[in-house]
Amino acid sequence: MPRIVVDVMPKPEILDPQGKAIVGALPRLGFTGFSAVRQGKRFELTVDGEVTDAILAQAREAAETLLSNPVIEDVVNVEVVEA
Amino acid sequence: MTELPLIGEAPVAADSRLDGAKIGVVTFPGTLDDRDAARAVRLAGGTAVALWHADTELADVDAVVIPGGFSYGDYLRAGAISRFAPLMSKIIDAANSDAKLPVLGICNGFQILTESHLLPGSMIKNDHLKFLCRDQVLRVENNTTAWTADYEAGQEILVPLKNQDGQYIADEKTLDALEAEGRVVFRYVGFNPNGSRRDIAGITNAAGNVVGLMPHPEHAVEPGFGPESNAGTDGLGFFTSVLNKIVGGAK
Numbered sequence: 001m002p003r004i005v006v007d008v009m010p011k012p013e014i015l016d017p018q019g020k021a022i023v024g025a026l027p028r029l030g031f032t033g034f035s036a037v038r039q040g041k042r043f044e045l046t047v048d049g050e051v052t053d054a055i056l057a058q059a060r061e062a063a064e065t066l067l068s069n070p071v072i073e074d075v076v077n078v079e080v081v082e083a
Numbered sequence: 084m085t086e087l088p089l090i091g092e093a094p095v096a097a098d099s100r101l102d103g104a105k106i107g108v109v110t111f112p113g114t115l116d117d118r119d120a121a122r123a124v125r126l127a128g129g130t131a132v133a134l135w136h137a138d139t140e141l142a143d144v145d146a147v148v149i150p151g152g153f154s155y156g157d158y159l160r161a162g163a164i165s166r167f168a169p170l171m172s173k174i175i176d177a178a179n180s181d182a183k184l185p186v187l188g189i190c191n192g193f194q195i196l197t198e199s200h201l202l203p204g205s206m207i208k209n210d211h212l213k214f215l216c217r218d219q220v221l222r223v224e225n226n227t228t229a230w231t232a233d234y235e236a237g238q239e240i241l242v243p244l245k246n247q248d249g250q251y252i253a254d255e256k257t258l259d260a261l262e263a264e265g266r267v268v269f270r271y272v273g274f275n276p277n278g279s280r281r282d283i284a285g286i287t288n289a290a291g292n293v294v295g296l297m298p299h300p301e302h303a304v305e306p307g308f309g310p311e312s313n314a315g316t317d318g319l320g321f322f323t324s325v326l327n328k329i330v331g332g333a334k
Binding site for chain 2: 072
């Protein structure tokens with residue numbers, strides 16, 4: 001069944017405390033090639049049947065209203081992935 | 084209904100004017116501090132009315148407290164799912180109505196109020212990434228709201244603070260507007276426990292009926308539980324403020 005994938009990231013101007021902790025942990029494991037980490041969220045919305053324009057529009061609206069908080073986050077990607 | 088403190092004297096003398104004053108306390112799945120909030124209402128002399136998140140009508144109450152906890156386990160974002168509870172749309176309408184229902188959001192309740200857009204900004208994880216529980220000094224910056232009239236402007240109060248996602252953030256324009264309009268109600272004093280912008284601990288809406296803060300005044304309403312022998316009741320003023328407003332008003 002097809003899925004709609006929604007990716008949400010903290011806004012660029014907002015310091016991401018979790019990403020900051022991760023970037024601190026990387027060199028302790030020998031991963032020294034990374035200067036910054038930002039942690040976001042990926043949602044997979046499963047659709048029973050075909051992904052119509054109306055359903056995709058619903059997913060975009062859900063992404064802006066429930067899945068993200070526009071004060072602190074951006075919806076960076078909404079795409080259909082066939083199973 | 085009169086509630087007696089576990090130790091010490093009743094913090095507020097009985098007042099028959101308060102007999103009809105009802106303050107609703109909302110419970111969501113995962114709310115923790117509803118019982119303490121209801122007890123605080125009673126210790127202040129009012130009547131607490133239990134409200135359930137799935138209620139489709141707002142019971143006859145004069146004010147509402149949205150208490151702390153971890154509604155829906157903080158899944159998605161703290162307060163994000165609770166914000167869409169049936170009762171919340173009624174509370175949002177009542178808070179924005181001409182009647183200006185007084186609403187207080189504490190901790191998770193503050194997060195729910197920002198997710199509801201009743202208050203601007205948002206909360207993210209503490210800058211130090213840890214859950215923190217401590218006795219916290221706050222300065223009352225605005226004593227003209229429905230929930231702070233019994234305090235002096237500039238008064239410092241000591242209440243417990245306990246949170247993981249307590250870092251208040253908003254863009255600079257919003258922060259400047261909050262400051263200019265006197266809508267910063269509480270500021271952390273001496274120590275900023277979570278990295279909140281401009282040491283902001285609590286804010287209000289433009290009308291002053293909706294107040295949100297991260298620390299927990301409902302845990303500081305009876306003598307004998309603070310870090311000093313006579314402390315422990317600094318949070319009571321929230322509840323006496325709103326009760327005085329209710330009985331002094333048109334009701």
